[in-house]
Each structure stands twice: as C-alpha cells, then as structure tokens.
Amino acid sequence: MAAPTTRVVRDDLRVLFDAAVHAVSAEVTMLRALPLATHGRTVVVAVGKAAAAMMAVAQARSPKPLEGVIVTRYGHLPPEGTSWPGVEVIEAGHPYPDERSVAAATKVLDIAHGLDAGDRLLLLLSGGGSALLAAPAAGLTLDDKQGVTRALLQSGATIAEINCVRKHLSAIKGGRLAVAAGAAQVTTWIISDVPGDDPSFVSSGPTVADTTSLAEARDIIAEYGVQTSPQIAAILADPANETPAADSLGLAGVETRVIARARDALVAAASQAGEFGYQVMDLGDQLQAEARHLGASHAALARRLAKDGTPRAILSGGETTVTVVNKTGRGGRNLEYLLGLAIALDGAPKISALACDTDGIDGTEDAAGAVVTPDTLIRAAALGLDARAHLDRNNAYDFFEKLGDLVVTGPTLTNVNDFRAILIEGDRA
Structure with a gap:
C-alpha cells in the first residue's frame, strides 16, 4: 500500500519519534x-x-x-x-x-x-x-573525574568503554x-x-x-590516547581498585x-510506520559507529532501496560516537549523523530522515535532534551554509538551527538512546 499523498513526510517522522518515546515511558x-x-x-x-x-x-x-x-x-x-x-x-x-x-x-x-x-x-x-x-575513588578529585570523562566523550570511545573506565574510578x-x-x-x-x-x-x-577489569580500563585509556592525571594512573594500576x-x-x-529498551521503541515506531503505509526495514537497536560515517552508509542504503518506488521506513537505534576536533563546536551525535546523511544523499528525491535522542537532548544543546529533507542542501546553500564545513568543525547544531530543522521536545523523562528513521516516499498512489 502506498503512503497517502496527503500526508506530510516531515510530520510522519515526528509521529514515529513520539510513538517510540511513549512506548518506553515510565x-x-x-x-x-x-x-x-x-x-x-x-x-x-x-x-x-x-x-x-x-x-x-x-x-x-x-x-x-x-x-x-x-x-x-x-x-x-x-x-x-x-x-x-x-x-x-x-x-x-x-x-x-x-x-x-x-x-x-x-x-x-x-x-x-x-x-x-x-x-x-x-x-x-x-x-x-x-x-x-x-x-571519586579514594585519592581522586572531582576535577580528575571531569577531565577523564570529557576526554573520553570527545575521543570517539563507545559508551561501554567509557563506563568501564568510570567504574574503576x-x-x-x-x-x-x-x-x-x-x-x-x-x-x-x-x-x-x-x-x-x-x-x-x-x-x-x-x-x-562488573564484568570488566582494571586492565581493560587501562587499555581503553591507551587506545584513545587519553591524557590522565598521575592520580588516575595510580588508581587504575592498583589491584585494590578492582570492582x-x-x-x-x-x-x-x-x-x-x-x-x-531501544527495541521496544523501534517496535512501536515500526507499528506506526506500517499503519502509515510504509514497508519497514529494521536495522536493529545496537548500531555503534562514528555518527557521520553511519549517516553516509544509511544514505547509500536509502538511495538503493528508493529505486523500486516502494514507500519504506528504515529504522534503527543504538549509540553512535563523535570524534571531536573542534572543542567549541555545537552539536551531538544525532545531528552529525544527519549531516553526514544529508551530504551523502545530495538532494536525492523522496528521502527524508529524523534522528533524535529519546531523552530529548542530543549532546549538550537544547534539541533532541533534527530532520533532513530532499531540499536540505538547497536551502542551506541559499543561506550560505556549507554543509561539509559545518560537519568538519563539529557544528551540526548551528547548521540545522539556521535551517529551522531542529527537533526541540524538551526533556522527555525517559531515555533508551538514539532513534533514527529514514522515510522513502516511493511512488504515490
């Protein structure tokens, strides 16, 4: 069944997100x-x-x-x-x-x-x-904890790796x-x-x-080149600090x-997408990759699937990572995912997407995420916005803010991590 021609795809995306969040509410x-x-x-x-x-x-x-x-x-x-x-x-x-x-x-x-x-x-x-x-473990200060947390969050480490280190400190x-x-x-x-x-x-x-060890925590610190204080190094070297x-x-x-869990959110969104007339492809709730790279990969998938004219919803969850090169940049992993996706889509017709954190806050800004539509890059160019430059400088928030495409929900009072939906309009009936 084709998705109804009267429905605005941007609205469909928001309804899917709302259904996902409601399903995992307290x-x-x-x-x-x-x-x-x-x-x-x-x-x-x-x-x-x-x-x-x-x-x-x-x-x-x-x-x-x-x-x-x-x-x-x-x-x-x-x-x-x-x-x-x-x-x-x-x-x-x-x-x-x-x-x-x-x-x-x-x-x-x-x-x-x-x-x-x-x-x-x-x-x-x-x-x-x-x-x-x-x-903080005995011998550590709050400054120590803040410093290593900031460095790990900006390094591209996964949440499991970050929490392994946190548990041992x-x-x-x-x-x-x-x-x-x-x-x-x-x-x-x-x-x-x-x-x-x-x-x-x-x-x-x-x-x-805990199933991790001090040795794993030390390996993570080394793998991502995180500079730590002597106090942190001493804590991670002391067997007495094993969990x-x-x-x-x-x-x-x-x-x-x-x-x-995120699976519950995806199931609810898939049900809603089916009611809207989209054929659902569920990519799973455990996706972990650099945000911009995952966005580009999903763009390639969407372009390929769009060729047969079938209305589709591509859903996924999980938690991507961001390697921060610009410490003053504004954005979060969902916004970087979307900007990477928009660049790779390059205005492909009839493909739109939403990516939001289910807690309502993507990163440290006030938006849950944003929406990408086929005219995203055209509208950006008209405003003098260089999508690639914004992505390279970790400034995805500013990009989508100027387009008016941020999704701002405020805190949702739940949290099963990221929700992503790509809608392919297909051939209308």
Whole structure:
C-alpha cells in the first residue's frame, strides 16, 4: 500500500519519534507491583534522566508513601514539579559530573549504609547516572573525574568503554552501591540506554556486578590516547581498585530487571510506520559507529532501496560516537549523523530522515535532534551554509538551527538512546 499523498513526510517522522518515546515511558513500562519490604522499610532511589517520572509512577502504584531520593539532570523534572514527603530531589551535572553529582552520590551511599536486614533498596535506574552519581575513588578529585570523562566523550570511545573506565574510578559504580546496602534486599529496575542492554553498563551499574577489569580500563585509556592525571594512573594500576566480584558481599543475590529498551521503541515506531503505509526495514537497536560515517552508509542504503518506488521506513537505534576536533563546536551525535546523511544523499528525491535522542537532548544543546529533507542542501546553500564545513568543525547544531530543522521536545523523562528513521516516499498512489 502506498503512503497517502496527503500526508506530510516531515510530520510522519515526528509521529514515529513520539510513538517510540511513549512506548518506553515510565508510565508504560514500570511494573504494576512494587517489590516492597515485608519486615522493614522500602527506600526508593531514582537515578537518571527518567528518575522523576519513574518515582512518580512508583508513588502512584505503591499502597503507601515511599521515602527516598531523586537524582536527575538539571531541567529533567516534570513541569508540575515533585512533592512527595520524605523524597529529596537533587539535580546534578550531565554529561560532566559536578559538585551536586558528588553530593548526590554521598546521599545515596548514606541511604544504602543505613539499611538493615529486612529493608529493601529499590533502585529505579535510567541513563545519565554515570555523571549524576559521582563518588571519586579514594585519592581522586572531582576535577580528575571531569577531565577523564570529557576526554573520553570527545575521543570517539563507545559508551561501554567509557563506563568501564568510570567504574574503576568510582566508589559507587560497578556494584559498589549494592555492597554498601549490606544485608538489605536490593532490587533494580532499569530503562536501558546502552546497546545490548547489559545492565552492568547502564549508568555504570551501581548495583550490578562488573564484568570488566582494571586492565581493560587501562587499555581503553591507551587506545584513545587519553591524557590522565598521575592520580588516575595510580588508581587504575592498583589491584585494590578492582570492582567487586559477583559472588562477593551479597552481589550474587541482587535482583535486576530491564523494563524498557531501544527495541521496544523501534517496535512501536515500526507499528506506526506500517499503519502509515510504509514497508519497514529494521536495522536493529545496537548500531555503534562514528555518527557521520553511519549517516553516509544509511544514505547509500536509502538511495538503493528508493529505486523500486516502494514507500519504506528504515529504522534503527543504538549509540553512535563523535570524534571531536573542534572543542567549541555545537552539536551531538544525532545531528552529525544527519549531516553526514544529508551530504551523502545530495538532494536525492523522496528521502527524508529524523534522528533524535529519546531523552530529548542530543549532546549538550537544547534539541533532541533534527530532520533532513530532499531540499536540505538547497536551502542551506541559499543561506550560505556549507554543509561539509559545518560537519568538519563539529557544528551540526548551528547548521540545522539556521535551517529551522531542529527537533526541540524538551526533556522527555525517559531515555533508551538514539532513534533514527529514514522515510522513502516511493511512488504515490
């Protein structure tokens, strides 16, 4: 069935994104029955970009008020605010930790240390927690953590590689929060933002046993040529800083459940695309590559598929990387993906695309992502914008901002990472 001629493809793209985000919202994915302690207290620690929404659903579904703490990125609270007695709210830095991140980690560790046997720690975890909970290992400063985080994020390292290093420089990550909870029950519900959905890598797995090692962390630092302080080098060389083993101090008994993932978002978008009349090609939710290169590759695929005139939706998820050469550039991985795609499409007719981060923020700017249409490069040239120069200087945000093609949603209060959709209009009926 051909896609209806009256539908604006740009609108279709936005509807697909909205369907994807809704499918992984806390309201849809949070379990109905909360694991409450039978003899003691249940304390809820909600951490990440979805923290406030997850806490709200937990409170609504609990038979009694819950105490605890919300730790989220600045600006990622619902417009109506939060007002639960016994719940502290801490907003902190992301993607780089700040002093509030340290205060948040201290608060959460204090909560865990204060639990007794028969109590339960319910951790509601989503992406962003690696920066939001910063407890530098003994001998490290916040400046040390900020520096290595910035260098890794700009190096092109994958999120798994970055979090491997983070876990070995922390007093809370890599299962250490579960250790701090002692004999208390620990339950973790996760909205996953990492390719593969390994819970040990979501927010660096504060309650999940780590499968990486100090040696791997050192190799990552060396592979990407990251310059570290002598203190960081010393920490990574000290066997005492290896993350806790799975069978140590109760970690083996921790209950962990991934409740939402990028796959769920793609399934919802595919269903919607089918209703619109597009034949769906799902490339998977674990794509990892340099953003601009993946964009060029997807452009070649779209051009090839467009030849038969069939309306198609090419969907994908995952987390690309960006190697930053211009430290003052503005943009994120989704914008670089789109600019690489637009250049490779070179105005190919009837092909449009959207790429957005499901948390509503791509990189450090205020946009979730942007849209590319067949006339993107023509409109850019009319404004004197050189697409290649903007990409080379990591200035994709400025490019799409001047075109008026940014997608600005504000924080969505969920996060399963990147969502990409390419629509081929095909031959209209």
